[in-house]
Amino acid sequence: MSLFRPRIIPVVLIDGSGQAIKTINFKRRIYLGDPVNLINLFSSFQVDELILLDIDATREKRLISLDILSDIADEGTMPFVVGGGIRDVNDIYKILSLGAEKVVLSDVVFTQPKFLEEASNRFGASTISVCINIKKTLFKGYKIYLPSSKAVIDLSILDAVKFCEESGAGEIIIQSVNEDGIMNGYDRPILTEVSSKSIVPIVALGGAGNIQHMVETFSNTHVSAFASGSTFVFGDKKNRGVIVNYPEKNYLEEMFVGKRKKAIV
Amino acid sequence: MKKKRPYQLCTRCLMDTSDPEILFDTSGVCNHCTDFFESRIQVLNLETKDSFDSLELHELIGEIKNKAKKSKYDCVIGLSGGVDSSYTAYLAVKHGLRVLGVHLDNGWNSSIAVKNIRNITKNLGIDYVTYIPPWNEFREVQLAFLEASVPEAETPTDIAILRVIYSYAAKEKVPFVISGGNMSGEGILPVSWHYNARDEKYSYSILRKTLRSKKLYRSIQYSLLDEFYHLMIKKIKTYHLLNYISYDKNHASKFLVNELGWEDYNVKHGESRYTKFIQTYYLYVKHGIDYRRATLSSELCLGIISRENALMILSNLPYKPEDIDPDFTYISKKLGITRERLKDIVNMSPKWYYDYDNNRMVLGFIYDTYRRLYKKKKATNF
Amino acid sequence: MDVVIVDFDAGNLNSIKRSFLQLGVNVIHSSDQMVIENADALVMPGVGHFEVAMNFLAVNHIDSALNFAVHEKKTPVLGICLGMQLMTNYSEEGGVNGLGWINAITKKIIPKRNEIYKVPNIGWCLVNKGMSSKLLKGIDCDRDPFYFCHSYAVQEIEKGSVSTSSFNYDDEYVSIFEFNNIYGVQFHPEKSHAAGINLLSNFLAIVSG
Numbered sequence: 001m002s003l004f005r006p007r008i009i010p011v012v013l014i015d016g017s018g019q020a021i022k023t024i025n026f027k028r029r030i031y032l033g034d035p036v037n038l039i040n041l042f043s044s045f046q047v048d049e050l051i052l053l054d055i056d057a058t059r060e061k062r063l064i065s066l067d068i069l070s071d072i073a074d075e076g077t078m079p080f081v082v083g084g085g086i087r088d089v090n091d092i093y094k095i096l097s098l099g100a101e102k103v104v105l106s107d108v109v110f111t112q113p114k115f116l117e118e119a120s121n122r123f124g125a126s127t128i129s130v131c132i133n134i135k136k137t138l139f140k141g142y143k144i145y146l147p148s149s150k151a152v153i154d155l156s157i158l159d160a161v162k163f164c165e166e167s168g169a170g171e172i173i174i175q176s177v178n179e180d181g182i183m184n185g186y187d188r189p190i191l192t193e194v195s196s197k198s199i200v201p202i203v204a205l206g207g208a209g210n211i212q213h214m215v216e217t218f219s220n221t222h223v224s225a226f227a228s229g230s231t232f233v234f235g236d237k238k239n240r241g242v243i244v245n246y247p248e249k250n251y252l253e254e255m256f257v258g259k260r261k262k263a264i265v
Numbered sequence: 266m267k268k269k270r271p272y273q274l275c276t277r278c279l280m281d282t283s284d285p286e287i288l289f290d291t292s293g294v295c296n297h298c299t300d301f302f303e304s305r306i307q308v309l310n311l312e313t314k315d316s317f318d319s320l321e322l323h324e325l326i327g328e329i330k331n332k333a334k335k336s337k338y339d340c341v342i343g344l345s346g347g348v349d350s351s352y353t354a355y356l357a358v359k360h361g362l363r364v365l366g367v368h369l370d371n372g373w374n375s376s377i378a379v380k381n382i383r384n385i386t387k388n389l390g391i392d393y394v395t396y397i398p399p400w401n402e403f404r405e406v407q408l409a410f411l412e413a414s415v416p417e418a419e420t421p422t423d424i425a426i427l428r429v430i431y432s433y434a435a436k437e438k439v440p441f442v443i444s445g446g447n448m449s450g451e452g453i454l455p456v457s458w459h460y461n462a463r464d465e466k467y468s469y470s471i472l473r474k475t476l477r478s479k480k481l482y483r484s485i486q487y488s489l490l491d492e493f494y495h496l497m498i499k500k501i502k503t504y505h506l507l508n509y510i511s512y513d514k515n516h517a518s519k520f521l522v523n524e525l526g527w528e529d530y531n532v533k534h535g536e537s538r539y540t541k542f543i544q545t546y547y548l549y550v551k552h553g554i555d556y557r558r559a560t561l562s563s564e565l566c567l568g569i570i571s572r573e574n575a576l577m578i579l580s581n582l583p584y585k586p587e588d589i590d591p592d593f594t595y596i597s598k599k600l601g602i603t604r605e606r607l608k609d610i611v612n613m614s615p616k617w618y619y620d621y622d623n624n625r626m627v628l629g630f631i632y633d634t635y636r637r638l639y640k641k642k643k644a645t646n647f
Numbered sequence: 648m649d650v651v652i653v654d655f656d657a658g659n660l661n662s663i664k665r666s667f668l669q670l671g672v673n674v675i676h677s678s679d680q681m682v683i684e685n686a687d688a689l690v691m692p693g694v695g696h697f698e699v700a701m702n703f704l705a706v707n708h709i710d711s712a713l714n715f716a717v718h719e720k721k722t723p724v725l726g727i728c729l730g731m732q733l734m735t736n737y738s739e740e741g742g743v744n745g746l747g748w749i750n751a752i753t754k755k756i757i758p759k760r761n762e763i764y765k766v767p768n769i770g771w772c773l774v775n776k777g778m779s780s781k782l783l784k785g786i787d788c789d790r791d792p793f794y795f796c797h798s799y800a801v802q803e804i805e806k807g808s809v810s811t812s813s814f815n816y817d818d819e820y821v822s823i824f825e826f827n828n829i830y831g832v833q834f835h836p837e838k839s840h841a842a843g844i845n846l847l848s849n850f851l852a853i854v855s856g
Contacts, residue, residue, distance in 0.1 A: 036599060123658065199766060235386065
């Protein structure tokens, strides 16, 4: 069997001052210190992949700091993915040159609708990840949320996914704003729907607090990869003491290999 | 700057003139082992039963449980991932204490350290909190101490640890702090090698002389006033559990590996790359301080190691030459300076605590008075 | 030993550079014809678009330098991901010809079971070790996966004297080809932890051997 097991991906967020943070519901921020040290630790844990996002960049109309990125790139021997304020192909070129495998495009996919296709044509689909942030409303279902402007878009999630695929996105990260930092598990219903209909890999993000949450979602959906900011920096949901952690490979194999339910497959 | 003395090695322990303040008697025996045998060793209970228990420990546990009845936790323990604090946590839990673990993340944790803290807290079922001082400020304070060329490069971390342990104890209303410090490894430590971190006048003098603002210290500071407040007003008592048993680091390490998923560092102070650099290379190259000398002297006095074996260990370099280049790269980058700048800093001629304003006399007097009043034995460097 | 990483503007030279430095090898990156022709070993990395890369090679005459080095001087060359695909005859990504060093075509991955097998293939996959593979020497392919990130794969390869190792992603595709001094890997050894370092080490052994 070659499809080994899904990717398990720590997410590191940095703010405008280059400090690592963790958010709750995209609002409250918990200070995590020096991102270089976090990434150094994840690298020594040989994580499958790492996502690094500057969550203030787009709003502040700038690119993620290339100095910080360069420091971080030196520490990372694992595949890593970078996002934060990317607006044109030069930005992507600079980030890829520093050693990133892929870039993440978020709000810009919707505010500059032709950019995704341009980027994919220039660099190849497998280098472009799109992050769609979703908010679950009380009566109106899921909406697409743009954190940089706090705007909500009137487009269904499935239509958004289709648009991204047709424009050449290599993978799509579905991030739940409601579950962000809560550590109660992913938003399974939307992930089930999206992953069964998508052509490209879907990455789940938002809500995971432990590996078990990831296994549950893996068993019941076609999600390809599981990302989390909280799981790998906090002890657990109750115990929010910060301690960087990542499971051993043996444990991950044990937990995931062969776990996708037969009904799904 | 004091005049350089001719080299002299103690005839009993292993301390030498790399401590510029060392004193020898007429038989060439130094003040460190003399002090160790006279006063400090009384702190250790030499009639302890074994590595898990003793009568005195039992009594202490009873006292703690009783007095902490109304609190959410019996005690606060600082966790670094190292063998001392990990074994201390184990002992506390084994004897039924409700522990709140406290960890200082100073941005330099090694992967083994974080793994150990996670496994220890998980396997012992300990609640814990982490304090992360603002990295931009902390880094500047570390740089200040390096630029000052003194041996106390670790003071920012040491003081931050004190601050976080006692402020959490006060915040959570926990009446006891249990420290992993112990006589067997730390009984001998010259003041000139590691001047007490609690002297704020000294720290501020260093910041000032390196043209930095005092404000950088605010997120980590722990002053005499803070200590007084925690001790006298909040009535927080501190105990060193490892001094109540027959503590053997090797035995403790093996036990932790087998029972609690703990991993041994392959170098001393492998829990922090910065500490490793400072203690095994920086101090050695700049001040001629070989930290192992102090630890081995304590162990020699306790009969754990022979003079011959200790001297053999000391005849090897404390650091691995192949580690230095990558360490320079990593540490200079973390500190935000160039490699060349770090090299320059290492090559600057050494200074000592007495080259900067300090309150040694005043603080020494205060602590001595306190000990006299409360009939306590001297167990630390003040 | 002068290892030259061919810079055809297709991203990510840094990581492969660092991997070689870790192995103690002097490595530079260059788009210069002379440098490429004089190298002891060549690495063609690649994260990007086939057509864009081939254009760059042509416009800067890197293709002729490479052809000379690889076919006349028999310089060992390792192609990674896009770099490997460029060595084939043709790619559907852009619908243009490649360097034609290996008789094969680069085609889009189109799995039958797309629900399970999404495209691009991004993630860690085990490789099926080909019998005569020199690059995989000493690597436990049943246990250590490599990191893949691609939408296109080398297919329809004319085996002959080309040694191949495959990998499975619903169907079977080429993960490695080895033909005389020409080596290509679909995955990223520079990001595949110990297995990747071992593979690069094996390549270096081939170069010096």
